[in-house]
Every structure is written in C-alpha cells, then in structure tokens.
Amino acid sequence: MSSACHVHPDDRPLQAEPTAREAADLDAAFREHGKALLQFLRRKASPQEAPDLVQEVFVRAAGSAQRHSLDNPGGFLRRIAQNLLIDRSRKAGRQGAPDLSFCEERDFASPPQQAWDMEAADLMSLYEAAVDSMPPRTREVFLMHRVDELSYREIHNRLGISVATVEYHMMKALAHIAKAVDYDR
Structure with missing residues (x-):
C-alpha cells in the first residue's frame, strides 16, 4: 500500500487539469454510475447531504492518479464514496468523542437474565x-x-x-x- 493512500485529499499536490478524454471518461462514469452512487450515499448518509457527497466523490476521482486506468469505474467511485464516509465518521468521532469512562453506580454488572430465562425454558421443556x-x-x-x-x-x-x-x-x-x-x- 502506498503512502499516498494515507494523505488527506486537501494535502495532495495539485493535479494537472484533466484532458478532454479524461473529462469525457469522468462524464461517462457520472452518467453511468451517478444515480447508483447517489442512492448509496442517501442510505449511508443523510438524504440532504448525498448530492454534495456525490460531487465530492467525483472531485476526488478527478484528482486521483488512478483515474487513467480504471477497469471498474463503478467500483472505483464506490470505494471513494466509502472512504469519504469513513473520513467523515472519523472526523465526527474526533470532534464529539463519547464519554466512555466507567461509573460503578451506572455500569454495574447485571445478571444474565436472558440466559437464565433460556435455561428455565429448556428445563421446563x-x-x-x-x-x-x-x-x-x-x-x-x-x-x-x-x-x-x-x-x-x-x-x-x-x-x-x-x-x-x-x-x-x-x-x-x-x-x-x-x-x-x-x-x-
């Protein structure tokens, strides 16, 4: 795995403007896979954010060095979308990390009632x-x-x-x- 995978997109060096052929390829990929990508992002994120996320996916795709040799453009775009969602999740986790401290009064061990109920049902049978x-x-x-x-x-x-x-x-x-x-x- 190359170190380029761990660099945030904003920190990458600027790419040259896409050629007319590359732009046509991205346009074709957008027309072919954009609707499915929008549905995927609506399921995984909020429906209001999904169109903006689709745009972000295509911005990342346009800036990718791999955009020249894609055997599976749909899979490539979906992977970018998944990575985008992971990045957003990590960023949100850092901003509002939940309190996971142990509180003895709140977090005491409870008896395994469900297991007891299952054993009682088995015994009754x-x-x-x-x-x-x-x-x-x-x-x-x-x-x-x-x-x-x-x-x-x-x-x-x-x-x-x-x-x-x-x-x-x-x-x-x-x-x-x-x-x-x-x-x-």
Missing part, C-alpha cells in the same frame, strides 16, 4: 417431556398431587389404590423427572 413420557397411572397420580394439590389420602380415595401405592407412583415419577432433567449434574 425437559420437565414436560418427562411428565408426558411417564406410564399413565404414574402420570395420573403425579398430576393429581402436584397440579390438583390432592393429598396422598385423597388420591387413595379417588383412585381406590393404597396410600403405599400412591407413594410408590410419586417416587417413580420424581425419579423419572430427575433422570430426564439430569438433576444429579
């Missing part, structure tokens, strides 16, 4: 899949106790099974869920 995959009687006993909030005795009375059988199904259900969610990790 595993839990629901585990409940769905239980044998029917075990699932029924488990849901009656945990969802309907029935006591073991009430479940015993409704299903006509012993309290010991209710306890057996509950232990079986809890072991199944623990295994499904890998509780012992």
